[in-house]
Amino acid sequence: MKKPTRDEHRHHCTAKRRYRSQGDALDAALLAGVERKRQAYICALCGRWHLTSV
Ligand SMILES: [Zn+2]
Structure with a gap:
């Protein structure tokens, strides 16, 4: 399993729904x-x- 690059991290972040709290x-x-x-x-x-x- 390869480590995600910084850009992939950013993409995951923008593609995902965000929540204010756990x-x-x-x-x-x-x-x-x-x-x-x-x-x-x-x-x-x-x-x-x-x-x-x-
Ligand atoms: Zn994020």
Whole structure:
């Protein structure tokens, strides 16, 4: 598995939905019924929370 480049990171960030808090991110995952498949993480680029797309 190759490491993503900085540009790929930025693309992921802009393509992903942002959440104000970990709770918001997890609530969104819960509503979508994917809380067991997603994890919330704080983004170093925008300082907001995203959900993993694993
Ligand atoms: Zn971000």
